[in-house]
Amino acid sequence: MDKHRAKGSFRFKTMGLTFLLFMAFMLVLYSSSQKILSNSLSKQFLVQTEALTELIQSTLKPYVLSENLKAIHKAASSILAMEQIDNVQVYSYDTPLIELHSPRYPERQFGTDTDLLEAEDGYFDVVYRFDIEGMEIGKVLLSFSIDEERALLVDANRKLALAAVGMTFIAMLVTWILTGRITHRIQLLEHASNRFAAGFSDVELPVEGNDEIASTGRAFENMMWQLQEKYEALNLSPDGILLLSSNKRIAYINPALLNILGHSAENLHGKAFSEFEKALMSILDKRVHQGVKTVDALMKLRDFRVHTPEFKVLRCIHKQVDSPDGESFSEVFYLRDITHESEIDRMKSEFLTTAAHELRTPLASVMGFSELLMMNKYDQEKVRFMAETINRQSQNLKQMLDDLLDIARIEARSDGMLNLKKDTVRQVVDECCELIAASDKQCQLVYLPDEADWPLLWFDENKFKQALMNILSNAYKYSQDEGLVVVDTVLQEAQDGESDWFGLRITDHGIGMTEDQLAHVGEKFYRADNTGSIPGTGLGIALATEIILLHNGHLDITSQPGEGTQVILWLPVADTDQKTSSLTEIPEHTFPADSPVSINSNS
Amino acid sequence: MNTEKKYTRLRETDIHPADLRDRQLFMQQVGICAETLALWHRSGMICVVDNAVGISHHWSITELQIMVTKIRHDYREWLRHRNRLAHRKILVVEDDADLRHLYEFQIQEMREDDWVHCVSDGAEALFSMGAVKPDIIICDLKMPGMDGFHMLDVLADTGYLRDCKKIIITGMQRQVLDKRFTLPDSVSVLTKPVDFDALHATINTAMAPNLLQREKAI
Numbered sequence: 001m002d003k004h005r006a007k008g009s010f011r012f013k014t015m016g017l018t019f020l021l022f023m024a025f026m027l028v029l030y031s032s033s034q035k036i037l038s039n040s041l042s043k044q045f046l047v048q049t050e051a052l053t054e055l056i057q058s059t060l061k062p063y064v065l066s067e068n069l070k071a072i073h074k075a076a077s078s079i080l081a082m083e084q085i086d087n088v089q090v091y092s093y094d095t096p097l098i099e100l101h102s103p104r105y106p107e108r109q110f111g112t113d114t115d116l117l118e119a120e121d122g123y124f125d126v127v128y129r130f131d132i133e134g135m136e137i138g139k140v141l142l143s144f145s146i147d148e149e150r151a152l153l154v155d156a157n158r159k160l161a162l163a164a165v166g167m168t169f170i171a172m173l174v175t176w177i178l179t180g181r182i183t184h185r186i187q188l189l190e191h192a193s194n195r196f197a198a199g200f201s202d203v204e205l206p207v208e209g210n211d212e213i214a215s216t217g218r219a220f221e222n223m224m225w226q227l228q229e230k231y232e233a234l235n236l237s238p239d240g241i242l243l244l245s246s247n248k249r250i251a252y253i254n255p256a257l258l259n260i261l262g263h264s265a266e267n268l269h270g271k272a273f274s275e276f277e278k279a280l281m282s283i284l285d286k287r288v289h290q291g292v293k294t295v296d297a298l299m300k301l302r303d304f305r306v307h308t309p310e311f312k313v314l315r316c317i318h319k320q321v322d323s324p325d326g327e328s329f330s331e332v333f334y335l336r337d338i339t340h341e342s343e344i345d346r347m348k349s350e351f352l353t354t355a356a357h358e359l360r361t362p363l364a365s366v367m368g369f370s371e372l373l374m375m376n377k378y379d380q381e382k383v384r385f386m387a388e389t390i391n392r393q394s395q396n397l398k399q400m401l402d403d404l405l406d407i408a409r410i411e412a413r414s415d416g417m418l419n420l421k422k423d424t425v426r427q428v429v430d431e432c433c434e435l436i437a438a439s440d441k442q443c444q445l446v447y448l449p450d451e452a453d454w455p456l457l458w459f460d461e462n463k464f465k466q467a468l469m470n471i472l473s474n475a476y477k478y479s480q481d482e483g484l485v486v487v488d489t490v491l492q493e494a495q496d497g498e499s500d501w502f503g504l505r506i507t508d509h510g511i512g513m514t515e516d517q518l519a520h521v522g523e524k525f526y527r528a529d530n531t532g533s534i535p536g537t538g539l540g541i542a543l544a545t546e547i548i549l550l551h552n553g554h555l556d557i558t559s560q561p562g563e564g565t566q567v568i569l570w571l572p573v574a575d576t577d578q579k580t581s582s583l584t585e586i587p588e589h590t591f592p593a594d595s596p597v598s599i600n601s602n603s
Numbered sequence: 604m605n606t607e608k609k610y611t612r613l614r615e616t617d618i619h620p621a622d623l624r625d626r627q628l629f630m631q632q633v634g635i636c637a638e639t640l641a642l643w644h645r646s647g648m649i650c651v652v653d654n655a656v657g658i659s660h661h662w663s664i665t666e667l668q669i670m671v672t673k674i675r676h677d678y679r680e681w682l683r684h685r686n687r688l689a690h691r692k693i694l695v696v697e698d699d700a701d702l703r704h705l706y707e708f709q710i711q712e713m714r715e716d717d718w719v720h721c722v723s724d725g726a727e728a729l730f731s732m733g734a735v736k737p738d739i740i741i742c743d744l745k746m747p748g749m750d751g752f753h754m755l756d757v758l759a760d761t762g763y764l765r766d767c768k769k770i771i772i773t774g775m776q777r778q779v780l781d782k783r784f785t786l787p788d789s790v791s792v793l794t795k796p797v798d799f800d801a802l803h804a805t806i807n808t809a810m811a812p813n814l815l816q817r818e819k820a821i
């Protein structure tokens with residue numbers, strides 16, 4: 001409704017008001033001053049006439065009584081000679097004795113006026129009566145010229161009127177100018193607010209001066225600054241945000257969303273919503289979402305895939321904001337990129353599926369054979385064979401579960417701190433080599449610690465031992481009987497100001513791996529040889545990788561099928577001056593791209 | 604015979620001319636019928652060009668002969684030992700050795716009259732089918748070398764052993780399986796760990812027609 005009022009009505013209203021007030025005031029002033037003036041003139045006149053009464057009573061009355069015409073004439077003439085008096089009439093009882101006019105006296109009726117202002121023909125008539133003991137014996141009629149007075153009055157009136165009108169106009173002009181100044185600055189505020197709302201940040205506010213408008217301007221400035229802050233925060237959001245005004249135009253679209261929409265939407269500011277819809281539909285993965293043509297349809301799906309060109313999964317949240325008068329509403333669209341989360345979810349469930357599947361296989365044997373043993377009687381040899389199988393598969397299961405738990409614990413970092421010490425790993429390697437040499441399978445182990453370099457490293461003894469044992473046992477497992485396994489060290493100079501690297505190299509000359517197998521090595525449960533002829537859980541290398549990563553190192557695996565495999569455990573060399581390792585805080589752990597997330601990542 | 608990881612589909616260009624043999628002679632030597640030859644050809648393990656047969660260098664004709672002969676021999680020994688006909692011939696295809704033993708023991712418990720032969724992958728299974736035509740095939744799906752999917756595909760395409768009952772025992776879940784592979788209705792699916800009662804029940808169904816047929820053949 002405010003829109004329908006005329007613009008600038010404030011000024012007009014004020015001016016009108018001023019006009020009315022002044023007019024009323026002037027009218028009052030005018031009429032009251034008129035009255036005062038005429039009153040004072042009347043009073044003055046009456047005084048004059050009163051003065052004459054004395055004269056007339058004393059002079060003319062005896063003459064009228066004695067009917068001394070000559071004397072009356074003389075007296076009348078002298079009265080007539082008075083300036084203002086233009087007509088003298090003397091009566092004895094009701095008969096006129098003398099009638100004297102001045103030359104300018106016109107033909108007129110004698111009237112009795114009481115008020116000076118009522119005398120319209122310019123003469124004021126006064127009657128003086130002679131009484132003797134209550135009986136009228138004669139009268140004198142005088143006509144006073146009041147032209148002067150009247151002229152005075154009229155002149156005064158005119159001057160007053162002029163002054164009144166002039167004052168009113170001046171007042172209106174002043175009001176107009178003053179209100180103009182106010183409304184101009186208020187309009188500046190309005191204009192600036194509109195511009196800001198439209199998304200422009202270069203706005204001018206009336207902040208000069210010390211008055212209320214300036215302070216309002218400063219308050220606006222403050223508010224806009226706050227809003228700008230919020231806009232900056234929205235700009236930084238990695239999720240897409242779109243604000244739609246009530247007339248379905250894009251009021252705000254943040255850089256992240258423009259990024260998602262890609263080159264199909266250069267600048268959508270201020271454009272219609274349909275442009276956004278078009279851009280969004282063009283990046284939608286049509287294979288998965290066939291038949292989705294509008295954003296409304298998209299909203300029904302919880303998440304949707306887009307092609308940007310890399311695949312992303314987005315979730316769109318929509319909110320409606322009513323305008324203050326409730327007539328219309330603006331909309332907010334929030335597009336959250338949940339690719340990472342859904343990928344993690346997928347990897348988690350994949351991991352769990354694989355783990356369950358793998359654990360099922362040994363279980364099948366255990367259950368089956370134990371069932372048989374329960375139900376039937378077998379000879380000694382068969383019983384032994386079955387029992388041995390059950391035992392072997394149970395061990396396998398246990399090993400798998402142990403490995404899984406190890407990995408989960410490490411990934412969840414609930415293992416607590418690494419128990420670090422700064423030392424050479426020589427002793428640990430010695431121990432591991434002794435252990436592996438004592439295993440059932442006999443391989444030629446070549447390990448010459450004296451000929452190797454052993455710099456100081458930060459490492460956790462137990463974990464490192466575990467990782468190394470995994471690698472060594474792999475080397476043994478996949479070598480032929482009496483195969484050659486070599487353990488030695490490698491040093492790499494620092495590049496780019498990083499620390500030097502120490503590598504523990506384990507080379508075997510066993511069956512090796514093909515390129516395909518090499519690509520998958522380190523994946524949890526991946527077994528290059530699936531026949532079961534070589535026992536293992538598929539978790540050994542994954543575990544070793546986790547441990548080495550925790551130490552800020554990495555694993556290098558190379559292999560040639562039929563010729564052997566080489567694994568190098570790289571660890572950073574400790575700085576000789578360092579007293580404590582930077583590893584005491586568990587380092588920022590980035591999961592290898594294809595490994596699933598641990599089971600309890602929130603513990 | 605170690606066939607794991609050695610299965611690659613054979614193409615004509617893979618065969619060395621020296622390895623080609625006369626078709627009829629091949630069939631005679633190995634002791635298989637024309638249908639079996641077609642099956643092996645379709646599976647890609649051998650290559651048939653006009654009248655010549657080429658086999659992959661992974662195994663030799665001698666190995667084939669030995670294998671086929673051995674199976675037949677085993678079967679006949681079993682028959683003689685039992686002094687009666689085998690009620691059913693069951694072929695088990697499973698890569699895990701322990702599970703193979705398990706199946707052997709379990710099936711022997713179920714019916715003493717059944718003859719069980721266990722193989723470790725699809726290729727060996729196809730070779731065995733040439734030697735002894737089983738009535739029931741129990742197979743795993745994920746195996747190195749030739750997996751169960753391919754083997755069943757080949758059987759379905761050639762219509763070999765169409766009356767044979769095929770039972771799939773897999774570690775995969777049913778939903779996953781249905782998504783990846785549409786199985787014909789005649790195939791039953793069981794999941795690991797194996798419920799042997801269910802297996803027993805499945806085996807016992809639809810056995811009558813097979814029996815009749817075989818009795819006629821013999």
